[in-house]
Amino acid sequence: MSLYCGIACRRKSLWCYRLLSTYVTKTRYLLELKEDDDACKTAQQTGAFYLFHSLAPLLQKSEHQYLAPQHSLSELEKLLAKFGQDTQRIEDSVLLGCSEKHEAWFALDLVLNSSSPINASLQKPQMETELKASFIELRKALFQLNEKDASLLSTAQALLRWHDAHQFCSRSGQPTKKNMAGSKRVCPSNKIIYYPQMAPVVITLVSDGTQCLLARQSSFPKGMYSALAGFCDIGESLEEAVRREVAEEVGLEVERLQYSASQHWPFPNSSLMIACHATVKPGQTEIQVNLRELEAAAWFSHDEVATALRRNNPYTQQQNGTFPFWLPPKLAIAHQLIKEWVEKPTCSALPA
Numbered sequence: 001m002s003l004y005c006g007i008a009c010r011r012k013s014l015w016c017y018r019l020l021s022t023y024v025t026k027t028r029y030l031l032e033l034k035e036d037d038d039a040c041k042t043a044q045q046t047g048a049f050y051l052f053h054s055l056a057p058l059l060q061k062s063e064h065q066y067l068a069p070q071h072s073l074s075e076l077e078k079l080l081a082k083f084g085q086d087t088q089r090i091e092d093s094v095l096l097g098c099s100e101k102h103e104a105w106f107a108l109d110l111v112l113n114s115s116s117p118i119n120a121s122l123q124k125p126q127m128e129t130e131l132k133a134s135f136i137e138l139r140k141a142l143f144q145l146n147e148k149d150a151s152l153l154s155t156a157q158a159l160l161r162w163h164d165a166h167q168f169c170s171r172s173g174q175p176t177k178k179n180m181a182g183s184k185r186v187c188p189s190n191k192i193i194y195y196p197q198m199a200p201v202v203i204t205l206v207s208d209g210t211q212c213l214l215a216r217q218s219s220f221p222k223g224m225y226s227a228l229a230g231f232c233d234i235g236e237s238l239e240e241a242v243r244r245e246v247a248e249e250v251g252l253e254v255e256r257l258q259y260s261a262s263q264h265w266p267f268p269n270s271s272l273m274i275a276c277h278a279t280v281k282p283g284q285t286e287i288q289v290n291l292r293e294l295e296a297a298a299w300f301s302h303d304e305v306a307t308a309l310r311r312n313n314p315y316t317q318q319q320n321g322t323f324p325f326w327l328p329p330k331l332a333i334a335h336q337l338i339k340e341w342v343e344k345p346t347c348s349a350l351p352a
């Protein structure tokens, strides 16, 4: 066991002791890597790297799934040398997490921040051949990844994008410097510290007790409906954001709400999706769709939603040219929220 476990956990059962100590030691190891550049550099020696090209992750196709290959430091050094890039570039990588055995995981974009980005772009097909894998847009691949890879690559893309967009201090205009783990950037002239940001977004499944309200934007794939979502305004609480978004988008007043779960979402930038169930007063269910934000919104019955959740092949166009009503894929928190409503009818009768 490690340095950190013990005292607090000793009185617990063996099972609890093991579970807690593994998680705690891992968390504290990661904290050390974020705070200590030398420790982080040492971790790179035995670490595993996920590769990106202009924010598209390197993936291997395996039947109906994508797998994210890992590369060791020596493999990465050889690759960079082969393509004429300085191995110093490895310091542009960002820390993503670590295994239970403290093998640290990093991500590096082979093009962003490169001193020779044009060369690197031209070399993309050769790199793919060399790596026996392809750089694929995360939006296209996310739903064909396993949960662990989806979460790691979403975090990686969000962090790499943030670093790319925060190269300069907004006060001094000077280049900022990333720490080894990539958990912050510092302006050398005025010491301002910049931390990676994400925008809080509320996503709300509104119910009237028997039906739920789903909506679609014109940018959604054809036939897909989802729960109402919206960015929190500065100064708002979660409750205020839910009430405002529901009022703005469909003209309804939320009576009660209950937090369900949250999820990091990488698109279009980094968001923290905060999912809630909400109810409106019976008899106050007439919707007025804000057509500047939504293409359509409607109430759906329990049976309609349960059937849509079981639908496997949503993109198939029907004979009359329309697309069947379908819901976001399993990995999206919208799916989890809708599934929860279908499986637990209590979600539509929230406590006061």
Ligand SMILES: NC(=O)c1ccc[n+]([C@@H]2O[C@H](COP(=O)([O-])OP(=O)(O)OC[C@H]3O[C@@H](n4cnc5c(N)ncnc54)[C@H](O)[C@@H]3O)[C@@H](O)[C@H]2O)c1
Pocket (backbone or CB within 6 Å): 199, 201, 203, 226, 227, 228, 229, 230, 231, 232, 263, 265, 267, 268, 271, 273, 293, 328, 332, 333, 334, 335
């Ligand atoms: N994971 C999921 O299940 C899931 C489901 C639905 C939506 N989403 C995500 O939720 C996000 C928000 O939903 P929405 O588009 O309906 O939001 P929205 O209703 O707030 O409308 C978007 C508009 O809000 C404004 N805005 C305010 N603050 C913003 C910020 N920080 N960043 C960008 N725009 C901001 C912009 O004018 C933008 O056009 C989307 O980006 C979408 O990807 C995720």
Ligand SMILES: [Mg+2]
Pocket (backbone or CB within 6 Å): 228, 229, 230, 249, 293
């Ligand atoms: Mg919205």
